[in-house]
Amino acid sequence: MGKLFGTDGIRARVGDFPLDVDTVRAVGYLLARYFLEKLNRPPRFLIGRDTRESGPWIEKAFREGAVIAGATCESVGVITTPGVAFLTQNFDFDAGVVVSASHNPFYDNGIKIFSSSGKKLDDEIERYVEEQILSGFKISPAEALDVRASVDPAYYEAYLDHLVRTFDHLKLDDLKLVIDCANGAASLLASQLFSHFGCQVKLINADPNGRNINENCGSLHIDNLREEVLKVDADIGIAFDGDADRAIFVDEKGETVDGDGVLYVLSDFLRQQGRLKNGIVVATVMSNIGLELALERRGLKLVRVAVGDKYVLDELLRTGSDLGG
Template identity: 45%
Template sequence: MRKLFGTDGVRGTANTPPMTADMALRLGAAVGRYFRREAGGVHRVVIGKDTRLSGYMFENALTAGLTSTGMNVLLLGPVPTPAVGMMTRTMRADLGVMISASHNPAQDNGIKFFGPDGFKLSDEAEAEIEALVASGVDPAQAKHIGRAKRIDDARFRYGERVKASLPRDLRLDGLKVVLDCANGAAHRTAPEVLWELGAEVIAIGASPDGHNINQGCGSTHPDAAAAAVVAHGADAGIALDGDADRVVVIDETGKVADGDQILALLAARMAATGTLTGGALVATVMSNLGLERHLQGQGLRLERTAVGDRYVVERMREGGFNLGGEQSGHIVMTDHATTGDGLMAGLHVLAEMQRAGQRASELCHRFDPVPQLLQNVRYTAGQTPLEMPPVRDAIAGAEAALQGQGRLLIRKSGTEPLIRVMAECEDETLLRDTVAGVVSAVETAVAG
């Protein structure tokens, strides 16, 4: 059982357990020992981060822990999460680390790990690392302490890899694009890549100060980007999150297309060119029922997984699929990347606009979503509201009410202390009443 790791690494409020400098030091030592199984040879780890102020603290603590076990540390600085997956492989590292809380506010931070293949670690590997954190590890002998070195061109290497995912003759000339970088890790890389491909770029959310990451901007707050698209008469908008592994696309009218719509567009293009493997894409239980119905109408399948992009990737690798993602905007194209890559997905949408000669509004609305309602209820550490009888009764009643008409999904967030209550139903009155009943029961349980 994992207690330290959640859906996507270790995450929490900075300077509050488990996200403390001491824990980062212990995690660094534990993961260093886990990946440095033999005594000899050269062992290296790459570390990237987003733009949060606390990133400096965690970068130093992780470096101390890792070098204490004999790992050589290569510091990438602020880079998108997919850049860490890429650089882990291209630099032949034993391990990759990303310091980021993704779409969370600036006071939070997190630590994600990638194996030598550039993919995120399995639950089993995380459980073993947790055991090492609990038991402690012996440091390396003084003569075997690792070194640390800064890599100055990581974002350029990543940018070239992203551009290489497009046909060599494709350019974005003539496209005016609003690019919201969420004041995060891609604030320099993403505008450079689009400009180099020929687009006219209007960058917003590109002035990080350590505190403003995801603040009123980015994929979780796309209103600013949507307003900018309309105000500038742009052809499209791309809104990334803090570590640029998520994206939403905004059409020329200011309408937002989420991950489900992007997946539907990419699946159609890949199926038409014979490059969609397995006749399916992989998404989570959160993806809209409308996406599933749309794919069925195209002769394609939707494979569902638990929430979390790494579970999507695990299923993709198991089944040999090459397209997957989440409604939230993680888009995984394993022909080119090992994890969700918001910039890459956004570029492929723009590329399809150029290839097809169609507007974003024509391409990015692939299906009418089934009405879906998601509400969150915050709880405090130690509470187990989903195990309380009144909550269980409310959930059972909601499931009975939706029987044959929709679906209900109740889960704990893997990244925040939230109970997420989601339902889908064509009858919007029934949808609202169903969700309200469960939310009320959870709120009462949390307050009591």
């Protein structure tokens, strides 16, 4: 057995440690027990997932363990990772759990856990769960409960409403978009969201079957998106990954606009509006010198952190900055 948590939670081949039923159940139990001891009351967890065929049984195993330890679990069903983070923070959950392996193939899966503030789980909690699991902690099958979950659509609707209200000022009536949903969590949300802004939207790879998530599509495979943008004469193409926590953009010529390009455009827009606190943009060590020099010409500073969105967020909070990626 190796390390349990990586930079983005637990991730592995489905059925292998640590994504076997017993270990997932134990993770749910230990997380609930930790919060029960810290809060001195039963914790509330929200669970969401992407479209992988393994998602339902992984969610069920996690829920079983958590309920045995005294937690209350509610399910939002298929939703994006940012959706779980938002709902966890705004509906008073003690933790939010996402069953997803992001951009990986369907035969991988994972567990991401958010704190009540919508941030990634504290290292202290990860260490507690990891030490217990790696020392052999198990829940006997006899202890497992037959826990059946019903999905509450109110949470999904609340997140969609939040997105619409947040970007209500956008006027996209004259734009034509192509959106690659990676046969993942954005497959329904993208259509419902962008229809509010008046733009023409063509969805591709928005028909998940449990096994086609990220299969030759999405943010790691954008050739089809490029072709479709040129074919329909679209203004922009957007490719999400399986849990829609990342996006790649394509312009009207089919050229990729990478993360550095997106950060530059957003930073300049915010700078012109006086909304970029401290003149700081936070990025990872993967960002290149070109972005740094371009920002310097605008009087802005690039701060680099280790790879992982939790490190970007930590630096944003530490410096009181507004933009990172």
